Amino acid sequence: MTVQTRSITILGAGILGLWQAVTLARAGHRVRLVEASAEPFADCASILAGVMLAPEREAETAPAMLRKYSLEGVAAWRDFYPDVRANGSLVIAAARDLDELDRFSARTEGHRRVSGAELAQLEPDLAGRFGTALFFAEEAHAPAPAALAFLLSAAQEAGVEIVFGETSSGDGADIVVDCRGIAARDDLPTLRGVRGERALIRTREVSLNRPLQLLHPRLPLYIVPWDDGVYMVGATVIESEERGPVSVRSALELLGGAYAVHPAFAEAEILDLCAGVRPAFPDNVPRAVVREGGRRIFVNGAYRHGFLLGPVLARTVADYIEGKPASELLVEHGG
Ligand SMILES: Cc1cc2nc3c(=O)[nH]c(=O)nc-3n(C[C@H](O)[C@H](O)[C@H](O)COP(=O)(O)OP(=O)(O)OC[C@H]3O[C@@H](n4cnc5c(N)ncnc54)[C@H](O)[C@@H]3O)c2cc1C
Known part of the structure; x- marks a missing residue:
């Protein structure tokens, strides 16, 4: 099936925004990634993460439905990032x-x-x-600065236009994917x-x-x-x-x-x-929240799982845009 090319603006270059950018650009869309801070990773939660890709240990406290997505997440990192440390x-x-x-x-x-x-x-x-x-x-890990830098260069290589030191409403794009982290709280009242x-x-x-x-x-x-x-x-x-x-x-x-x-x-x-x-979010389950009939998609609530579930949330959004059946990590309205 050929994918209809859409122009997509992504807000926020933390771990969720970067995974969205790489995945959507590789799927054939025209992607612009807009980050408010002038320097990469200067004002994001992602740079502080230990980057444990720990689906089984996290399952001790995480909602049970997240386990299968977490296992997919660690597999996606292993496929994508050659420097992932797969030592358990x-x-x-x-x-x-x-x-x-x-x-x-x-x-x-x-x-x-x-x-x-x-x-x-x-x-x-x-x-x-x-x-x-x-x-x-089967668990893995990676240093956060190197993993984020790798994703940023992968986004560049995939043809993403990346702009630092700007905020944008995304006007003019077919779709806005909002990955502003905690800054999106005004639009997501339960965050x-x-x-x-x-x-x-x-x-x-x-x-x-x-x-x-x-x-x-x-x-x-x-x-x-x-x-x-x-x-x-x-x-x-x-x-x-x-x-x-x-x-x-x-x-x-x-x-x-x-x-x-x-x-x-x-x-x-x-x-x-x-x-x-x-x-x-209140249930600590990250998700994609679709608003405005699909023109605006918030990806947020990563809690302790931004690295683990970043690739899975990106696949979820790409599938939604391609009209594939929605995963349970995607909700219409809500948030
Ligand atoms: C101490 C600590 C340890 C952690 N350890 C792990 C771990 O081991 N494994 C794991 O999976 N997760 C871990 N996490 C959780 C993980 O860091 C978060 O889930 C994740 O960083 C959230 O990513 P995000 O992209 O949603 O938000 P952020 O990383 O905060 O990114 C949001 C970005 O949006 C930008 N922005 C804000 N407003 C605008 C605007 N108007 N326009 C454009 N850009 C804007 C911000 O500047 C920022 O760069 C940890 C977190 C902490 C604090």
């Missing part, structure tokens, strides 16, 4: 919290229990530190912000091959290895739209978590401690 991920717990590990195991799929000896093979620097772990072999704090630290004293989640009573605490000894330690999940500095309590919990995983993290340099706001 690990969940560990302090000896006193081993019943938490059993509970996590019962609530998730796609893992196997590994002994302390197997854990030491997977992560030699953790040898002797934890007696058991859950290994999620809320969920604060996430994270630390970037650097050390050569610890080497990890994959994300580690340390079960913690108050936050999903994880350490994601990026490049050159940099680790992203995240992240709080706080019902607040405050983007101000990280609290002492959160800093203690994040950095204390890293220290509990390996004491050598105590000597790491703190490169950055900051907070962002994740856009979320």
Whole structure:
């Protein structure tokens, strides 16, 4: 079937807008991507993400219907981005919290229990530190700055016209795809912000091959290895739209978590401690909201899943524009 070429303006070059741009341009549409900030990624939630592509671990708290889309998302990243790190991920717990590990195991799929000896093979620097772990072999990760830069250049290569430092209503385009994140709240009254704090630290004293989640009573605490000894330690999940500095309590919990995983993290340099706001709908399910008979489509509410579900939401919108049956991630009106 030949696709009818449409002129499409996308607002916002965060992870959702970039995936829309690449997918719609590759589908044959004329795409213009307009980003308000003058510098790429200067004012988006996406640059703060750990970029864990963790469909199974996220399923512990996410609505059940998201699991199949999350699995599609990780597969799409593996196909698309050659630098995705497909080393799996690990969940560990302090000896006193081993019943938490059993509970996590019962609530998730796609893992196997590994002994302390197997854990030491997977992560030699953790040898002797934890007696058991859950290994999620199919999960993946990537450093956020590199993944976003790759998508931006893929959009350019696909012929997308990219404009920074502008806002636009999209007038003149056949279709506007609105990916403004939390800035779209005026049009999406149920959208809320969920604060996430994270630390970037650097050390050569610890080497990890994959994300580690340390079960913690108050936050999903994880350490994601990026490049050159940099680790992203995240992240709080706080019902607040405050983007101000990280609290002492959160800093203690994040950095204390890293220290509990390996004491050598105590000597790491703190490169950055900051907070962002994740856009979320009340049910924490990201979706495409169609308005004006399809002339305006909001893609938003990515919550903790912007990277994981970005490719799936882009396919959802491309299919809708091509008149294919709508996925349950697409709703008319709503939001
Ligand atoms: C600490 C933390 C850790 C996270 N970890 C992960 C993770 O490991 N995996 C995962 O999948 N997700 C993770 N997330 C969630 C993820 O970051 C978000 O789901 C995602 O960034 C939302 O993307 P977005 O494109 O909707 O919004 P944004 O990234 O905020 O992008 C919106 C863009 O729109 C632009 N804009 C605003 N107004 C206008 C306008 N009028 N015209 C044009 N442009 C405009 C903004 O400048 C911005 O660049 C994490 C989030 C946080 C805070």
